[in-house]
Amino acid sequence: MALAADADGRCEIFTWDARTGTTRRVTDSRDGTLHCAVDADARVWWFAEDRSGRGRWYFQDFGGGPAVPGLAGLRPGLPYGLAVSDTGTAAIGLGDGRRTTVHLGTTGGPGRPVLTVDGAALLTGISPTGRLLAVSGPAGSDRAVTLVGCSDGEAAEVARLSGRRGRLWALGFAPGAAVDGELLLVQEADERYLLASWTPGGGLRSHDWCRFDTEITARWYPAGRRVLVRQDRHGRSTLATADLDRCTLTTVRTPPGTLLDAAPHPGDDVHYLWTDTTTPRSCAPRPAPGCPRSAACPRPFPAGTATCGRPARTDRCTPC
Structure with missing residues (x-):
């Protein structure tokens, strides 16, 4: 994993290898580094920003090496999303305070703008083949979600999903799916929140059997049409597995408390970041990895980014 942790009073990016238990520091910036990711090829990405929050995405091999610009030739901007396809295509969203532009290109190669919208927007995904992008605007607007197709060096709007109702x-997007471009969504309807999906040619489909009375978020499992759903209700978090083919919802057992993040892994494993107000940190099921100086991140993550969006809350490193 890649994680943000305190380093001499500022947030920096570290890697942690669960197999060996080793931690490595990746960044060393005067102003700190907040955003990070790991792609399917185990490359570590981070956003090198200045005090205004503007900067560029870089990556390197998980074990170390030179820092390479994610896409060459891009001007610094505000971070509005990062996505990397299985085929090595990288998409980067950057803002200038007035507009948001999504750039596309082969990882490490030159980038080209494929979409520009007024105001802030968030790049929320790229399909496994790199042929389809999803960009999110205000959730209740006519441009809640915009689908953009990219082929032969050209980009064109494929669909626009409205959140007015x-x-x-x-x-x-579903990873490695047989139908390239199945997009997972959460839809608000009748004061409830339900899973939905969109496919090219099939349009938007609401999964009415999977609805909740409070807000939810979800992630695809690595294989199949299953989804891990996380719900927060009355100060408690719960997890469930939704099978979109069988229309079933199965509870995933977790200890009482709050789940700050959760992700499914191969072999049906589920990794989650858990906390409560009564359990001392040293008694947690599996403490987060320690770093040279373990303390809470002094700066919160800004909202509306591709990272977890939560500040560190323990006396140890907090995974993103």
Whole structure:
């Protein structure tokens, strides 16, 4: 994993290898580094920003090496999303305070603008083949989700999903799916929140059997049409597995408390970041990895980014 942790009073990016238990520091910036990711090829990405929040995405091999610009030739901007396809295509969203532009290109190669919208928007995913992008605007607007197709060096709007009748949030494309471009969404309807999906040619489909009375978020499992759903209700978090083919919802057992993040992994494993107000940190099921100086991140993550969006809350490193 890649994680943000305190380093001499500022946030920096570290890697942690669960197999060996080793931690490595990746960044060393005067102003700190907040945003990070790991792609399917185990490359570590981070956003090198200045005090105004503007900067560029870089990556390197998980074990170390030179820092390479994610896409060459891009001007510094505000971070509005990063997505990397299985085929090595990188998409980067950057803002200038007035507009948001999504750039596309081969990882490490030159980038080209494929979409520019007024105001702030968030790049929320790229399909496994790199042929389709999802960009999110205000959840209750006519441009809640915009689908953009990219082929032969050209980009064109494929579909636009409106949230006027109920807010709509895009959560990412299914990995390695037989149908390239199945997008997972959360839809608000009748004061409830339900899973939805969009496919090229099939349009938007609401999964009415999977609805909740409070807000939810979700992630695809690595294989199959299953989704891990996280719900926060009355100060408690719960997890469930939704099978979109069988229309079933199965509870995933977790200890009582709050889940700050959760992700499914191969082999049906589920990794989650858990906390409560009664359990001392040293008694947690599996403490987060320690770094040279373990303390809470002094700066919160800004909202509306591709990272977890939460500040560190323990006396140890907090995974993003």
